[in-house]
Amino acid sequence: MPQPTPSTAPRHRTVEAPAGRLHLVEQGTGPLVLLVHGFPESWYSWRHQLPALAAAGFRAVALDVRGYGRSSRPAATHAYRMLDLVADNAALVRALGEDTAVIIGHDWGANIAATSALLHPEVFRAVGLLSVPYAPPGGPRPTDVFTGIGGPEQEFYVSYFQEPGRAEAEMEPDVRGWLAGFFAAMSGDTMPAPGEPDPHFVNRGGGRGGRLRDRFPKGPLPAWLTEDDLDVYAGEFERTGMTGALNRYRNMDRDWEDLAPYNGASVKQPSLFIGGGLDASTTWMGDAIDAFPVTLPGLVSSHILDGCGHWLQQERPAEVNRLLTAWLASLTATR
Numbered sequence: 001m002p003q004p005t006p007s008t009a010p011r012h013r014t015v016e017a018p019a020g021r022l023h024l025v026e027q028g029t030g031p032l033v034l035l036v037h038g039f040p041e042s043w044y045s046w047r048h049q050l051p052a053l054a055a056a057g058f059r060a061v062a063l064d065v066r067g068y069g070r071s072s073r074p075a076a077t078h079a080y081r082m083l084d085l086v087a088d089n090a091a092l093v094r095a096l097g098e099d100t101a102v103i104i105g106h107d108w109g110a111n112i113a114a115t116s117a118l119l120h121p122e123v124f125r126a127v128g129l130l131s132v133p134y135a136p137p138g139g140p141r142p143t144d145v146f147t148g149i150g151g152p153e154q155e156f157y158v159s160y161f162q163e164p165g166r167a168e169a170e171m172e173p174d175v176r177g178w179l180a181g182f183f184a185a186m187s188g189d190t191m192p193a194p195g196e197p198d199p200h201f202v203n204r205g206g207g208r209g210g211r212l213r214d215r216f217p218k219g220p221l222p223a224w225l226t227e228d229d230l231d232v233y234a235g236e237f238e239r240t241g242m243t244g245a246l247n248r249y250r251n252m253d254r255d256w257e258d259l260a261p262y263n264g265a266s267v268k269q270p271s272l273f274i275g276g277g278l279d280a281s282t283t284w285m286g287d288a289i290d291a292f293p294v295t296l297p298g299l300v301s302s303h304i305l306d307g308c309g310h311w312l313q314q315e316r317p318a319e320v321n322r323l324l325t326a327w328l329a330s331l332t333a334t335r
Contacts, residue, residue, distance in 0.1 A: 103127050
């Protein structure tokens with residue numbers, strides 16, 4: 001394989017933003033494409049997309065979201081509300097010397113990308129969503145919804161993440177082991193079989209199953225995740241701790257209040273959705289996908305990857321790259 005030249009090799013840098021500083025990795029030249037990761041990841045989750053998008057004629061930029069990696073980690077929990085993350089993205093585009101960008105997000109990054117496009121259509125001219133479909137702001141208070149999921153015996157993982165320090169006490173004594181289990185639990189080739197304990201829940205009242213990791217599969221790493229890849233993720237979270245990442249979950253009620261003026265709003269820019277056929281985000285939010293003609297009126301295409309889990313741009317990089325580059329090329333052709 002040809003080695004990248006200095007002009008095409010990935011470049012690490014930091015820029016000033018409302019977060020304080022944002023670390024990013026960029027590769028290529030051309031129209032700007034901003035890549036936003038989810039939990040519990042970093043810019044590294046886009047390692048397969050950066051060179052592919054660069055080769056297709058785009059300036060691909062993957063950031064560490066505030067609280068992750070080498071980006072700033074504000075101390076206050078409320079500093080991780082959606083409005084602040086959107087402000088980071090808009091500031092990042094300006095810091096890169098651009099007026100507009102296409103934004104693509106995975107997992108929490110999909111929510112962040114969609115909201116960035118909703119609040120700043122003048123900046124984000126198109127939006128790609130991976131794993132988590134767009135659902136407009138509104139509806140019941142999120143914590144009330146999550147509290148009711150699982151019934152009297154099980155607690156949903158989002159509720160489990162709410163209390164500061166609680167999930168950290170499970171994760172931080174063995175970050176690498178926890179990440180390995182969490183990645184495996186949501187991967188198409190290693191996730192628990194139907195009928196086995198669901199790793200999206202913990203047992204109420206403690207005891208066996210009172211931690212998420214008690215439900216993680218025991219076995220080899222997913223095929224997409226090498227020991228070296230796991231070392232990268234673990235090394236970052238061992239250094240930073242997990243609180244910055246978990247604080248995204250702890251702002252969902254604040255987001256619900258902040259975004260009330262946009263209740264029911266559609267994202268009108270050209271859009272793309274890619275989901276995994278085995279991903280709970282795709283199956284649980286099937287109604288959101290069905291509503292795309294109303295909520296994403298600019299939708300160009302929607303794809304479900306059979307047999308794929310949650311980490312789709314890492315599980316199926318070639319397929320995802322093909323879909324992304326074709327969609328991006330169509331946007332360029334219509335500009």
